[in-house]
Amino acid sequence: MLFRRDMIPEGIGEKAHTTFSRGSGSAKGARMSSLGISQIVFLPQLVPTIMLVIFGTLVIWSASLTIPEASFMRHLFGIFLGTIAGYAVWRYDYRTISNLSTALLIADMVLMLLPKVPGFGYSAMGMTGWIRIPLIGLRFQPSELAKLVTILLMASLGAEYNGRIETLLDYVKLCGILTIPFLLILTQPDLGTGLIVLVSGASIIICSGAPRSWVLVTIGMVVLGATLVVVTSLTPGLPHILKQYQLNRLIVFVDPSVDPTGDGYNLQQAKIAVGSGGFFGKGIGNATQSGSGFLPEAHTDFVFALMAEEFGFVGSTLLLGLFGWMLFASISLAQRVDSPFAKLILVGIVTMWSFQLLQNVGMCIGLMPITGIPLPFISFGSSSMISQLMSVGMVQSIWRHRPKAA
C-alpha cells in the first residue's frame, strides 16, 4: 500500500510521440553508423563529461607530481572501474527499477549502514564512511553510491503522482522517506553528502508537483531547524548537536581571519591559490600553493583550487563551461523524454551535480562553508568517480531506452 503503483507513466510517451523518428529511414554507410551512435548515446551530455574526465586526469596527474597521495594510476583505475560501472548502467533498462522502490530503499539503507558493520567498515577523517572491499583491499565510500540510489528511489516514488501531488499525506510521506537516507548519512557523520542527498531529493519532490505553499513551509521549517541547531550548538549549556569542527567551519566562513591555522588557514590558502592563478594560470607543475604544501587536500576536496592555480581563469571558465554544457544537455534531455520517472531522475542528477559544483568550487573561493565534498569527475577518489560515472550511465540509459518511433 505504501508504494502505490496503479499508474505506470512510462508507456505514455511511446504512444504520444509517433513522430519522434530521427534515426529511421534509409540512410546508409558512415552516416548511418554515426546516426546509429547518437541513437544509443546522448552525445551532448557525454562529450562534455569525457572532456571533464580528461581535464580532471590532467589535473590529478599534475597533482601527483608533488603530492605522493595523489596516485595517478589509482585515479586511472577509478576511471576504468567507473567506466565499466557506467557502461553497465547504460546497458541496463532503467525502467525496470521504476517499481522497485522498496528494494531501492532497502539498498539505500544497506549502503548507509555498511560502514558500521564491524570488520568491514573503515574510518578516516573522523568519519565511519568507508568499507574495505575484502578481496582487493580497496576502500569504497558507499554514501557516494547512495546518492544515486536515493535519487532513483525518490524519482520512482515521485513519478507515481504523475506531476501532481494531491494530498498532504503523500507529500509528508515523500519527505519522510527522504529523511531516512539523510539521517543515516548524518550518523557517519557526513554532513556534506547528507546535504547533497537532501537537496537532490527535495528537488525531485518539488518537481513531482508538490504544492508551492507546502514546499515553502517545509523550507521554512528546515531553515528554522538548522538555525536552532547552530544556535544551541553555539550556546554553552545546551546540547551541541554540531561537532566543534563543523561549528569552526561555519565561524570561519563568516570571518576567515578568526583562525589562521585551522580551517580559516585552509580557506585562506585556497583563495590565494585560486586568486594567484590569474588569467592563464601558473602552468602545470608551477603551482606554488599546492605544490609546496600550503594548500591542503589539493587533490581531493580542494582540487578546484589546484586547477585554478595552474590553469587560471581560462581553466576555471573551461571547467564551468563544460559543467554548464553537461547540465543543460541533461536538462534538455529531461524536457525531451516523456516519462516522469526519467524526468525526475534527471532532475535529481542535475541538482546533485549543480549542488556539488556550487559546494566544492564555492568553498574554494569563500562562497560556501568548507565541507568534504568532491568535485565530480575531477577530484581524486575512486568512490566518487565510480558513482558519478554511473550517474552519467544513468543519463545515457535514459536516452538509450527512450521510447522510439517505430
Added chain:
Amino acid sequence: MDPIVVIATLLAIVLVALVLVVLINRGEARFTFDIGGATPRASGGGDNSTEKGFKNRLTGLSIFSGSIIGVLFTKLWSMQLVSVDEYTQQAELNRTRTISTAAPRGRILDRNGVELVTNRPSLVVVANTEVADNDVEVQLLANILGMPPVAVRRKIQDQTEGAQSLRTVSVDVSRRVVSYIEEHQYLFDGIDVEERAQRHYPLGSRCAHVLGYTGSPTQEQLAASREQEDESGSIVYESGDTVGQAGIEYQYESVLQGIRGEQTVYVDADGNVLDYATSIEAQSGSDIVLTIDAKVQEAAEQALLDAIARVRKKGNSACNSGSAFCMDVTNGEVICLASYPTFSPNDFVGGISNDDWENLSSEESGNPLMNRVIAGQYPSASTIKPLSTFAALNYGIASSESGYDCTGFWTGFGKEYGQYCWQHDGHGWVNLREGIVYSCDTVFYEIGKGFYYSDNPEGLQETYRRWGLGSSMGIDLPAESSGRVPDAEWKWNYFTYADEFARSWQGGDTTNLVIGQGDLLVTPLQMACVYAGIATRGTIMRPHVLKSVSSHVGDGSVMDYVGEVAREVEEQESSYDLVLDGLRGVIYEESEAQASHFTNMSELVSGKTGTAERSGEEPTGWFIAFVPADDPQYVVASCVEQGGFGSDCAMYVVRDIMGAIYDEPDTSTAVDTSGVR
C-alpha cells in the same frame, strides 16, 4: 571581500532566482503552469497539463543550475582577474623567506699590523623554536651543554633573532658535545650545529682597555637600531649579533660592524628550503689600524705590573692598581695605554658568565674594567707645579727672579695654619726654577698665598682650565672623565650641609690647590696632555688611538685619522724657558738615584714627579716625562695608586716605556731614598 557581503550577495541571487521561479509560475499553486484539466493523458484526457508542468519546473532547474554557474563565474572573475595582484603577492609571501647572513666584524691591528683582535670560527648550537615546547629535549640539551633548562628555553624563545632564524642556544661548544649531538641526531630533532665567526683576542688581556669588549646587543641598542632601520646603511642588530660594548669595539662599532646580507629562499609549507632566490652579499666590517704599538704596550703593561709588584714587595699591600700612557706629542697618537688590574676581552665572547661579570665589576677586584688612564681621577700632586708657575708668572705673583726661604714649615697664614714642605728639614733659599726642580712646597705656598690675597684669587683655576683640566680631552674612547678644578663656587655648592665657614674658600684651599692636593682631580690623560703642551710650547694635539681604517681591497686605507689641535695654550716664551729648564732639572738634579735611571739613556728627558695624598691611604705616585727634552716627541705618564712616592714607583714605569721606545732598557738599580716628590 567581507564575508557578510558575500553572504548577502548570495542570498540576493537566490532570492532573485526564487522570485523568477515564482513569477514564471505566477498564479499557480504548484511549481507548474496548469491551464486546467488535470486528467492525465494516460487516462484519455486531451490536455497536456503534466507535460506543461514539468516544462516549467525544468526551466526552474535551469535557472538554479545557471545561477550557480553564474555566481561562481562572477566570483572567479573578481578573484582571478581583478584581485590577481593581491593574491599573487600573498602567494609570494607564503613561499619566500628571508634569512639574514652574518657579516664578519672588522679586525683591529696595531700600528705595525700586529693583530690585536681577529675572528675565529666557533661551533654554535642552534635550535628550532619548536624545541622549546619539548621538555625532554630541552632537559637533554641543558644537560650536555651544562646550562640550566630555564636558560636553554629562554634562549630558544628569544624573538630578536628574527621569526624564522634558528635560535642560538650556546656558542663555543666543545667538539665532544658536537659529536654527541651528531651521533644522536634522533634525540635532537630541530637542533643543529653551525659554524660562526667569533671575536678573538689573540694576545689575551693585552691592550684590553683600549680594545674594550663585545657582547650581545643590549635592549637599548636593539631598540635604537630598529628605530633607524629605514635609514640607508644603518646597522640593524639581531640578538645573536656581536656588538662592541666598550673601548674601540664600542667607539668604532659602525666601522667594525659589517652589514648583514640577505638570502631569500623558497620554502614549502613546513619551512623546508626548496630553492634559493635573490641574495644580498654580507658586507664585512672594516679593519681598523690603531696608533698603539703592541711592543711598547707590552712593555708598559709589564712595567706597571713590575712597579706594583715592587711596591707590594716592600710591604705596601694597599698598592694594587695603576696606569701608564704614552702619546706622540706631535700628532696626538697614543703609543700605549695600560691600566691595571686588567681583564681578558675573550671572557666576553659568546656571553660572559654571571660569576665572571660580578668578579670584573666588583670593588674588591679593583674594577678591572675601568680604564684608569681616562677614567681614573686623582689629585695631581706636584705634577701641577709647572702650571702653578705659569699662573704665578702670568698674574705677577712671582717672577723668574723671585726667591723664597724654605724652613720646612710654612706659616704664611699664621702659626695655627702652618703647613709643612715635604722636606721637613727645609730647602733653604730657593728660586722659582729650583722650586720646580726640588718640588719645594714652600715656594708654591707663597704663590698660593699671593693669589689668595690678589685681585685674581682664582687665577690658578683659570690657568689650570686653560690647560684643559676640568674638561675631557676628547680621546676616541668611551667613558672619559673630566676631573675637577675646585673653586669657591664649587666648594660652596658641594658642601651644602657644612657650616658657612667650612663651605667658604679659605687660604688653605689655595695653598692645597697650588701644590695639586686637596680637592683637585685630574686624569692621567689630562696630565699627559698638559705635559705634551709644555713640551710643544702650547700646542696640545687631540689624543687618539685610531690611526686608519683599512680598505676592503688592497693594502690601502679608506680613512686616515688627521691629527687635530685640541687646545692652543698661550704662555710667555720666558715662562716656557723657565718651566722647561726646571723640568729637565727634576730628572737630572732632584735626586742622584733618580737621575741615574735617565743618564743611561742617549736621549735627554724632562719630567716631574708627584705624590698625591689622601687621608687614610698610602700616597698615589705620579711620574710624567717627555723625551727627547730638546725636541720632544713622546710624553709618558704613569700613576700608581697608593704606590708611595712618584720617584719610587711611577718613575720606573715611565722609564721602562721609554726603554721600550728607544730600545734602551733601564740598567740602573739605584733606588731613590730621598723621598723626592
